[in-house]
Amino acid sequence: MxxxxxxxxxxxxxxxxxxxxxxxxxxxxxxxxxxxxxxxxxxxxxxxxxxxxxxxxxxxxxxxxxxxxxxxxxxxxxxxxxxxxxxxxxxxxxxxxxxEGKLIFYTTDTFCKMNNNCTVAENRDAQGKWAQLYLDNDVPLDKAYILTAFGCNFEGDVPQDRVLDNVRYLVDLCADLNVPMPAIYLADTVGWGNPEAIRRMIGAVRELVPDARIGTHLHDTRGVGAGNVLAALQMGVSLFDSSVAGLGGCPFSKASDVQGAGNICTEDMxxxxxxxxxxxxxxxxxxxxxxxxxxxxxxxxxxxxxxxxxxxxxxxx
Amino acid sequence: MxxxxxxxxxxxxxxxxxxxxxxxxxxxxxxxxxxxxxxxxxxxxxxxxxxxxxxxxxxxxxxxxxxxxxxxxxxxxxxxxxxxxxxxxxxxxxxxxxxEGKLIFYTTDTFCKMNNNCTVAENRDAQGKWAQLYLDNDVPLDKAYILTAFGCNFEGDVPQDRVLDNVRYLVDLCADLNVPMPAIYLADTVGWGNPEAIRRMIGAVRELVPDARIGTHLHDTRGVGAGNVLAALQMGVSLFDSSVAGLGGCPFSKASDVQGAGNICTEDMxxxxxxxxxxxxxxxxxxxxxxxxxxxxxxxxxxxxxxxxxxxxxxxx
CATH class of the missing domain: 3.20.20.70 (Aldolase class I)
Incomplete structure (x- = not known):
């Protein structure tokens, strides 16, 4: 099962x-x-x-x-x-x-431009420079985040290849630099994930890099967080970002910045x-x-x- | 899957x-x-x-x-x-x-005595009388609830057979009265359920009565509700009790009566x-x-x- x-x-x-x-x-x-x-x-x-x-x-x-x-x-x-x-x-x-050396990948130009004033592809190239910077400073490359991996408030549903393109880039980058693959974190940055989307996306990433450790960064924006965690567990995910007491949410207002909306809660999960x-x-x-x-x-x-x-x-x- | x-x-x-x-x-x-x-x-x-x-x-x-x-x-x-x-x-x-004709079964004497001043077995016999009363009044027998199917605040974890004994009784009762089996609702009355417990219990009930329709009555007492719903869906459950807006909970106080704590939320689920x-x-x-x-x-x-x-x-x- x-x-x-x-x-x-x-x-x-x-x-x-x-x-x-x-x-x-x-x-x-x-x-x-x-x-x-x-x-x-x-x-x-x-x-x-x-x-x-x-x-x-x-x-x-x-x-x-x-x-x-x-x-x-x-x-x-x-x-x-x-x-x-x-x-x-x-x-x-x-x-x-x-x-902790972290790379940050994006899936949509609109969100990437808002955060970084550059396109997804330009940000990807910049991650190469970050990886080199970590290497130069003896900082281990621990994690690679792929933001809005399950949907974006500006561009809607995210096609699987947008995520996989980042993973392919990462594989090449690690080979070029001769460093081990970091854990790949799929981030549901704005709370669009559902258990089936998570199962499918993790499955696709796993198929591409069977030996990579996979983590998730999930928000409980729409009350589906525990279902998403379960789906991730069922796909063998063993790394979870979370916040004690569900800290980070702003639960009872129509926050203009829904990005802040509730990480999954450490102790509940x-x-x-x-x-x-x-x-x-x-x-x-x-x-x-x-x-x-x-x-x-x-x-x-x-x-x-x-x-x-x-x-x-x-x-x- | x-x-x-x-x-x-x-x-x-x-x-x-x-x-x-x-x-x-x-x-x-x-x-x-x-x-x-x-x-x-x-x-x-x-x-x-x-x-x-x-x-x-x-x-x-x-x-x-x-x-x-x-x-x-x-x-x-x-x-x-x-x-x-x-x-x-x-x-x-x-x-x-x-x-709507409903039968209510219990799994622990302590909880049953508190609610009904009788033992689980005595309550079970009483359900036979209820079924007859429904029959006499042309009320269809729609649902049979098994309360605290996943745990009880007074007696702790609930052995599978406590639930299955009720199902067996129900099968015999329906045969005796020559009425169709109602949907069987497994109720997580006090919020003890977890996805694995739900998978196992529903699996056991399904094995006993493969043709029965199974529903759940779940509370989101401990933040696991969406995971429990997902587990139930994966076992083919298609009937869910729920409350819009999560009504029924008393989320921000140490309620003395935790039974009231938060049904799963209709629109989120x-x-x-x-x-x-x-x-x-x-x-x-x-x-x-x-x-x-x-x-x-x-x-x-x-x-x-x-x-x-x-x-x-x-x-x-």
Whole structure:
């Protein structure tokens, strides 16, 4: 019936997704304690913040100070996000930021032009330069994201070949640079995915690169997130980006920027996996405590469900 | 990979689930217009209200008046819920209430005693009397629910045979009475289900009664609802109870009565089906309008997601 992985890994995006989207800033101290709480749940990777222009995203201006304040665990990677070389250099110069080489591919010119002022093809060539930059700085090439892999608010449904063209480029690039293939992350950036689309797209990518590790970056924009995760699990996906408490969403307003709408919720999806017998390595009670902390910091109800109802009470044997 | 049905049917429980759980009552007129809006979405069946003790559930005391006020469509069934013979008689005497014969089975003595002051076995025997009562009153035996089929807050995980024993009883009962088997609804009454448990339980029931139509009554208590619906679809389930806007939940408080926690959301799940190419017969835009109406009546944000983000904007061809 399915090809479930035995073990899956959730990479936590809550600290960046959650606080970046907010209009106000939150005290450094609170955010550092929140990251520390997350690090105590068994999560192996936590995206702490963005190295983006402080002018564009004032809430992330203090990312280097945040890294500095966190009491680190040795078994957790604390990562950051950058969108240009300046941000990359800031990350490199930030002690405590675990450098993770990421490439970003697009599927539609309209969305790519909005974000990068270039076409899909031009952005693809730029990724070659990024890969070289990582190589030059001893940063391992860990992940390649393909954004809006399941649909785009500007150009609608995305043909499979738009995704596969990026994968083909990546294969050639890795061969040229003689580096191992990074994990390929299919991102449902604006919440268009459905379980069948996910099954088909992952199947097509798998056929092209059978040995590549595949991950997903899914949003629960339209309430289908758990179905999409299940479909990905059934295709053997073992890497998931997620946000504790569903941080990052703006659930109860017609947000003009729907890109921000709700990552899949770490503890709800980890609960689903664990109940299905798939090992996440996570301590769900500790995750629920971190989710409660997020809700307290943000100061309004968050969209996670398990955090509001708790674990099923199994009778002691 | 799967055995998806081509067509699925959602039975709407929002009007009862949504308003019954609330502490205050809402004007009859508003609730009647809400049911009418739902009836214009393509839904074939809507549970309008409960015929339960007005003392126990004051918000449902005016159910007969509500039925009377609704402008009916011929292609929709307007049903009600009863829990005892007095309620059944009230329903029978309510013009406009489409009578639907339902049996209710339990899986754990503790939960059954709480609800009915009897054991699982005693309740089972009582269902024989209910079936006879329906027969005597020309009420078709439409559905047999098996409550807490996936877990119980009091007794924990539910062994498969607890569910199958009820199915076996039902088979014998229908043979004895010489009536067709009703649809069998597996209910995740307190939100314990996960996709694997659902796959296994439905598989076991299907093996026992290959020709029976199987439905599910699922709650999204712990954020796994869409995954559970997908698992049910993959097992060929084509009948789903659901609530528009996710009505019935009490999402942001540690409800003492978690039974009330969030039915799966009609429009989100219908969206998932339609995107997967499964026909629901529903007008999603009309459903979104009904969901918005529910939110306005209740007067606080509801948990549906599609209603807050809208349909993906596909570019005109």
């Amino acid at each position: 399915s090809d479930y992985p035995k073990v899956v890994e959730f990479h936590e995006e809550g600290p960046r997704e959650g606080f970046q989207i907010e209009k106000r800033s939150y005290p450094l101290e609170q955010r550092a304690r929140f990251v520390e709480a997350l690090a105590d749940t068994g999560l192996k990777q936590i995206q702490v913040g963005s190295f983006v222009s402080p002018k564009a995203v004032p809430t992330m201006a203090d990312t280097p100070e945040l890294f500095d304040m966190i009491r680190r665990r040795d078994d957790v990677r604390y990562t950051g996000l950058w969108l240009n070389e300046k941000g990359f250099q800031r990350a490199l110069q930030t002690p405590g930021c675990d450098m 980890a609960f689903m996996c664990e109940e299905m017998g798939i090992d996440t390595g996570l301590d769900l009670e500790a995750l629920l405590a971190a989710a409660a902390m997020a809700e307290e910091i943000i100061g309004r109800p968050l969209t996670g469900k398990l955090m509001h109802y708790g674990m099923p009470a199994r009778r002691a044997a | 799967s055995d998806y049905p081509k067509v699925v049917e959602f039975h709407e429980e929002g009007p009862r689930e949504g308003f019954q759980i609330e502490k205050r009552s809402y004007p009859l007129e508003q609730r009647a217009r809400f049911v009418e809006a739902l009836a214009d979405t393509g839904l074939k069946q809507i549970q309008v209200g409960s015929f339960v003790s007005p003392k126990a559930v004051p918000t449902m005391a005016d159910t007969p008046e509500l039925f009377d006020m609704i402008r009916r469509r011929d292609d929709v069934r307007y049903t009600g819920l009863w829990l005892n013979e007095k309620g059944f008689q009230r329903a029978l005497q309510t013009p406009g209430c489409d009578m 219908a969206f998932m089906c339609e995107e997967m190419g499964i026909d629901t017969g529903l007008d999603l835009e009309a459903l979104l309008a009904a969901a918005a109406m529910a939110e306005e009546i209740i007067g606080r944000p509801l948990t549906g997601k599609l209603m807050h983000y809208g349909m993906p904007a596909r570019r005109a061809a």
